[in-house]
Amino acid sequence: MHLLPIIKKESLQLIRDRYTIILILFAPVLYMLIFSLTTTIDINRIKVAAFAPNASEETRSFIERINHNPLFEYKGMIANLEEGRNMMIRDRLNAILVFPSAFGSGESGIQILTDATNPFIGSTAGSYLSSALTEYEDSSVGVSVKMLHNPGLLSVFFFGPGFMCYAMLYFVIILVAASFAKEKETETIYSIVASPAHKWEMLSGKSIPYVIIGFVIFLCCFAAGHWGLEIPLKGRFIDLSVLVLLFIITTILLGAAISTFSDSQANAIVLVSSIITLPVAYFCGIYSPVENMPQWAQEVSKAFYISWFMDAFRKIMIEGQSLFAVWKDILCIGVSTVIFAFLDHHRMKNNVWLG
Amino acid sequence: MAWLNRFCAMAIKDLRLILRNRTLVLLLLAYPWFIICISPRLINYSLKEFKVVIIDNDRSELSMMVRQSIGHSRQVSLVSTCNTLPEAMDFIEAGKANCAIEVPAGCEKNLLRFGAKGAVDTRISVTANAVNISSAITGVQVVVELLQRCLKQFAEQSGTRLSAGSEFISIRNLFNPLLSYLIFMLPAVLMSLVTILGGNITGTNIINDRNNGTDELVNVSPVTRSEVVLSQTLVCYLVGVAELLFINLMYYFIYDFSPNGSALGVFIIFSLFLLWTILFTIWIGNISARPIHVILTTTIVLTIAQQLSGFETPIESMKEWMQWTTWTSPARYLISGLRAAYLKGAAFGEILVPVGALSAFVALTYLLAVKTYNKTSV
Numbered sequence: 001m002h003l004l005p006i007i008k009k010e011s012l013q014l015i016r017d018r019y020t021i022i023l024i025l026f027a028p029v030l031y032m033l034i035f036s037l038t039t040t041i042d043i044n045r046i047k048v049a050a051f052a053p054n055a056s057e058e059t060r061s062f063i064e065r066i067n068h069n070p071l072f073e074y075k076g077m078i079a080n081l082e083e084g085r086n087m088m089i090r091d092r093l094n095a096i097l098v099f100p101s102a103f104g105s106g107e108s109g110i111q112i113l114t115d116a117t118n119p120f121i122g123s124t125a126g127s128y129l130s131s132a133l134t135e136y137e138d139s140s141v142g143v144s145v146k147m148l149h150n151p152g153l154l155s156v157f158f159f160g161p162g163f164m165c166y167a168m169l170y171f172v173i174i175l176v177a178a179s180f181a182k183e184k185e186t187e188t189i190y191s192i193v194a195s196p197a198h199k200w201e202m203l204s205g206k207s208i209p210y211v212i213i214g215f216v217i218f219l220c221c222f223a224a225g226h227w228g229l230e231i232p233l234k235g236r237f238i239d240l241s242v243l244v245l246l247f248i249i250t251t252i253l254l255g256a257a258i259s260t261f262s263d264s265q266a267n268a269i270v271l272v273s274s275i276i277t278l279p280v281a282y283f284c285g286i287y288s289p290v291e292n293m294p295q296w297a298q299e300v301s302k303a304f305y306i307s308w309f310m311d312a313f314r315k316i317m318i319e320g321q322s323l324f325a326v327w328k329d330i331l332c333i334g335v336s337t338v339i340f341a342f343l344d345h346h347r348m349k350n351n352v353w354l355g
Numbered sequence: 356m357a358w359l360n361r362f363c364a365m366a367i368k369d370l371r372l373i374l375r376n377r378t379l380v381l382l383l384l385a386y387p388w389f390i391i392c393i394s395p396r397l398i399n400y401s402l403k404e405f406k407v408v409i410i411d412n413d414r415s416e417l418s419m420m421v422r423q424s425i426g427h428s429r430q431v432s433l434v435s436t437c438n439t440l441p442e443a444m445d446f447i448e449a450g451k452a453n454c455a456i457e458v459p460a461g462c463e464k465n466l467l468r469f470g471a472k473g474a475v476d477t478r479i480s481v482t483a484n485a486v487n488i489s490s491a492i493t494g495v496q497v498v499v500e501l502l503q504r505c506l507k508q509f510a511e512q513s514g515t516r517l518s519a520g521s522e523f524i525s526i527r528n529l530f531n532p533l534l535s536y537l538i539f540m541l542p543a544v545l546m547s548l549v550t551i552l553g554g555n556i557t558g559t560n561i562i563n564d565r566n567n568g569t570d571e572l573v574n575v576s577p578v579t580r581s582e583v584v585l586s587q588t589l590v591c592y593l594v595g596v597a598e599l600l601f602i603n604l605m606y607y608f609i610y611d612f613s614p615n616g617s618a619l620g621v622f623i624i625f626s627l628f629l630l631w632t633i634l635f636t637i638w639i640g641n642i643s644a645r646p647i648h649v650i651l652t653t654t655i656v657l658t659i660a661q662q663l664s665g666f667e668t669p670i671e672s673m674k675e676w677m678q679w680t681t682w683t684s685p686a687r688y689l690i691s692g693l694r695a696a697y698l699k700g701a702a703f704g705e706i707l708v709p710v711g712a713l714s715a716f717v718a719l720t721y722l723l724a725v726k727t728y729n730k731t732s733v
Contacts, residue, residue, distance in 0.1 A: 019648055027655055038662040038681075040672045041400060041489055047671070088529065089699045090708075091691060094671070116528035117698050118669050120400040120489060123534050126526040127496050144478045145495055148447065150485035155672070158488055178647065185566075265647050266562040267378045270555045273654055274382055279389060282397040287667060289487045292399040311450075318486050319448065 002197035006205025010179070014209055020175070028167035028217045029224045035163040036229055039287070040155035045073040046125045047092065049084055052077065052099035059099045062110065062133055066097070069132050081113075088115045095125045149234075149318050160231040161314050162286040164221045168244070169251055169280075169306065172214040174272050176255030179206065181268035184259075199348045207252045214248035215241075234320030242323060243316065246333055247309045253340035260347040285310045305336035361578050365586035368569075372560050373594065379556055387598055390548055391605045395540040398667050405494035406434045406452045408443045415463035420505050421456070421479070430497050440482075447484050453494055454483040456502070466506065467513055479506075530698045541612055542693040543666040545602065545625060546686060550657045552595045553632025557587065558650040561640035580728040584721070588633045595629045615700035624692040624706065627713035631685050632657065634720040641727040664690040688712045 014020060048066055052059045055077075067074040075093060078084045087093040098111040112129050116122030150157045183189040197205070222240075225231040233240070255272070262268040281287060283297060284306040290298055301307040312329035315321040323330070373379050407425060411418045425433045434452045437443040443455035457480045481498055485491040531538050564570040573583060599622075606612045614621050635656070640649045664686035670678055681687045692709035695701035 019645070023651065031655070031658070034659050034662055037677050038665075038673055039668050041668050042672045044672055085529075086705070089695050089701045089705055091670075112526045114526065114528050116531040116534055117539060117694055119531055119534035119536055119539055120493075121669050121671070122528050122531065123401075124492065126528070130526065144480045145499065146480065146482045147485035147491060147495075148482060150488060150491070153485055153488050153492060155488055155668075158486055174651070182647075262378065264562075264566070266559045266566075266650055267376070269647070269650050269654070270378055270382065270559055274386065274551050274555055279393070282394055288398045288400065289490060291487065292401065292403050292490065293397055297393075297397055314486055319484075321448065325448075 002195065003201045003205050006197060006202060007208050010206050011209045013179075014213070024171065024175070024213055024217060025220065028171050029220045031170070032160075032163045032167045032221045033224055033228065035166065036156050036160045036225070039159045039163070041120055042153070042155050043071065043121075043124055043128065046071060046121075046128060047073050047075055047094045048097060048125075048129065049075040049078045049087065049093055049095075050097045050099065051081060051084060052097075054101045055099070062097070062099070065132055066129070071128055072132070084113070094121060095129055097129070149320075156229050156231055157318055158289070158314075160225045160229055161317050162310060164218070164225055165247075165306065165310055165313060166277075166281055166286050167221050168214060168217050168248065170273075170277050171217055172210060172248060172251045173255040173258070173277065174269055175213065176207070176210050176252050177259045177262070177268040177272050178265045179210075180256055180259030181262050181265045185264045200345070203256060203344055203348065207249075207256065210252050210255075211245070211248055214251065215245065218244045218248070231317070233317055235316035235322065239323040240313070240316050243309070243312055243326075243330065246330065246337065247305075250305055250333055250337040250340060253337060253344055257340055257343045257347065260344070280304055280306055283307065302332075305333045308332040357577075358579075358582065361576075362582050362586055365573070365578060365582060366590050369560060369587050369590040372563060373556060373590065376559065376563070379559060382551060382555070383594065383598070386548065386551055387602050387605070390544045391602055391609065394544050394547070395537050398540050399536045400489035400668075401534065401536055402430055402490055402493040402497065405431045405454065405490060405497060407431055407454045407456055407498065408435045408437050408446050408452045409433060410437050410440060410443050410455060410457040412460040413458045413462045415458075417463040417466065417505070417509050418458040420509055421458060421502065424501050424505050425456075428497070428501060431494070431501065443482075447482075453487075453490060454481060454498060456481055456498065463509075466509070530700075537610070538612065538698065539694075540667070541606060541610065542697040543690055545599065545693065546628070546661060546664065546666055546689055548598055548602065549595065549625070549629050549632050549689075550661060552591055552598065553629055554636055554653045554657045555650065556594070557591050557633050557636040558640065558653050560587065560591075561637065561649055562646035565646045581725050584634070584637055584724050584728060587637055588630065591633045592626070592629055595633075596626065599625055612697075614697045616696040617701065617703040617706070618696075620696045620701065620703045620706045620710070621693060623703075623710055624689055624696070624713060627710065627717055628685060628689040631713065631716045631720055634717065634724045638720060638724040638727055641724065641729065660684045660686045663687060666690050685713055685716045 050059075050063050050066075052063075063074070066072050075087075078087070078096065081096070081098070084093060084096040088096075094115050096113040098113060100111070110133060112126050114122045114126045114129075147153060218241075226233055258271055259268050262271055283293075283301045284290070284304050285301065286306075290301050290307060290311075293301070308329040312326035312333075315326050315329075316323070373383075409418075409422060409425070411422075422433065425431050435446060437446070437455070440455065440457060443452070443457070446452040447455060459478070459480070462479060479502055481495060481502070483491050483495050483498075528534060564573075603613070603621075636649070636653045639652050639656075643649045643652065663681045663684035665673075665681065666686070670681050670687070673681070688709035692706045692713075695706050695709075
């Protein structure tokens with residue numbers, strides 16, 4: 001068996017590269033934390049100003065409702081709508097309440113002008129302001145609402161698991177693709193090919209250290225997300241770990257496949273980051289929910305194993321489902337694993353990989 | 356004009372390096388189409404279709420009215436009718452529905468007797484899956500408004516009094532009246548083009564130079580440090596500007612989308628950010644020990660800068676201390692300037708702050724790139 005010497009050689013190569021060690025330990029967690037903290041649609045304080053040419057008692061009572069509501073930050077009265085527009089251009093205002101001159105006489109109502117550059121904020125600001133200004137601001141008439149799994153409506157519950165996945169995917173695939181491509185670039189691959197090791201031993205020997213690294217990245221990101229960002233784990237950790245291991249193995253096989261198409265580390269990384277990771281991240285429910293995409297994009301996303309992994313990961317972590325409940329997702333990931341394994345075997349078997 | 360000859364020779368060399376790399380040429384040809392046609396459509400937090408199940412334990416005229424209202428709604432669709440709440444939860448857990456609406460037994464009777472503020476246990480309850488919070492927030496708002504209209508309509512028919520409505524409030528959406536995410540994302544996805552051009556292409560050129568040993572040939576030539584930096588910058592910059600013009604033409608023909616404000620402002624802001632990205636990559640290339648570290652470091656830093664820009668989710672939604680850190684990211688000024696010029700109709704004079712900030716970043720990074728270029732390095 002020639003597997004162990006190859007694993008040992010690969011591990012020593014990794015450990016002796018200090019830059020790579022730092023990259024593995026810190027960069028994924030940094031990525032995950034920054035992405036999760038910056039990608040958020042939580043409604044904090046909607047910045048509101050009022051325009052009231054003839055401010056009456058009734059106008060002031062409406063403004064007081066806004067001023068005392070913690071959802072809004074009242075920016076004061078503006079002299080004219082042009083001033084409000086200029087403030088919106090400089091991102092200092094989200095909405096303007098316009099009280100017409102005849103307001104209070106029962107003949108004209110309030111107009112809400114929202115900055116809809118960001119449609120989500122625009123529509124939510126309008127809706128929240130409208131609710132705050134009406135008489136039944138404290139509860140919906142005859143209707144009670146309950147939010148499952150995420151009662152506080154925190155963005156991090158959706159984006160956190162997504163960026164954990166992205167961090168694992170990106171760093172594992174880049175390390176693997178660069179590692180295989182480096183062997184070709186430095187022509188040390190010929191010494192391995194000329195050795196008695198089988199091609200599957202070479203592939204496994206080079207991949208196993210990265211399985212361990214990928215799992216370490218997962219543990220670091222999970223710790224940061226669970227204890228740092230308070231993302232809950234409602235399912236079992238063992239279920240999550242099994243799912244992540246399958247994902248890492250599939251990602252490594254994909255990285256090895258990509259490396260067979262590039263002749264240098266630089267090209268491998270460019271291929272991975274520009275052509276693989278970025279488009280895939282958009283299609284797979286990491287940045288934005290798959291169900292919000294156009295129908296054709298939803299069908300395309302089914303072709304990526306990452307979409308199935310994201311679905312299963314969120315179901316186990318946030319919804320508390322078991323591994324057996326997400327068998328369909330695991331089956332789809334398994335199919336991708338087999339496909340990438342065959343692709344690697346074919347490329348290496350016919351020495352196409354050597355270029 | 357010896358310096359001009361040297362400069363042109365360097366620029367032609369850099370251009371050839373790009374054109375002879377198949378991966379980079381593929382990137383330059385394919386990526387703009389991804390930006391134009393695909394990526395703006397994928398980032399979407401608006402409500403597409405909110406699937407609901409109904410648990411009708413009342414079987415009254417009110418619950419029939421609720422079903423009919425859902426049936427007529429374009430944003431809400433009725434997936435199934437369930438007998439019990441656990442059955443409805445199975446639909447939600449399986450991903451077949453987003454929300455369950457339960458009309459409890461006695462709801463209509465309670466409403467007729469006590470009005471809106473009746474017993475809580477006979478109120479209509481809405482239970483939604485909030486993992487996808489954008490759909491949950493918007494979908495639940497739509498469902499609650501729909502139910503409130505039903506209740507008011509039923510109350511009017513039966514002569515029961517409810518609270519006053521919000522008929523006297525109107526909402527007008529400025530800059531993006533149709534609340535289109537596509538329009539919101541079109542200016543922002545230009546940033547990913549810059550990241551690819553500035554980061555990956557410049558970085559790959561630097562790596563290839565080092566690997567092939569051609570940087571040593573440059574070091575022994577009479578070319579000065581600033582000429583080397585400027586030639587690398589100019590070539591990638593011209594490629595970037597060509598891509599920008601091409602993408603804007605495609606935006607105009609495909610989406611009928613063009614800057615509402617200053618087109619010059621768009622060009623200048625994009626140029627400044629592109630220059631900063633290229634110079635930053637050159638600086639990292641000068642100080643990195645190994646070529647591969649160039650592209651990794653640049654990609655990581657540029658991605659983080661991109662995240663701090665608010666290109667897909669608003670900066671106001673971040674924690675307050677995080678909002679302060681976004682001022683250190685040049686990408687923030689790019690996004691705010693581009694959106695102001697494209698969507699808000701800002702004139703050039705109204706985007707001087709982002710232009711000034713980006714100019715300062717470019718000047719500082721240029722000095723760092725030139726100072727750290729070492730012709731005597733091994």
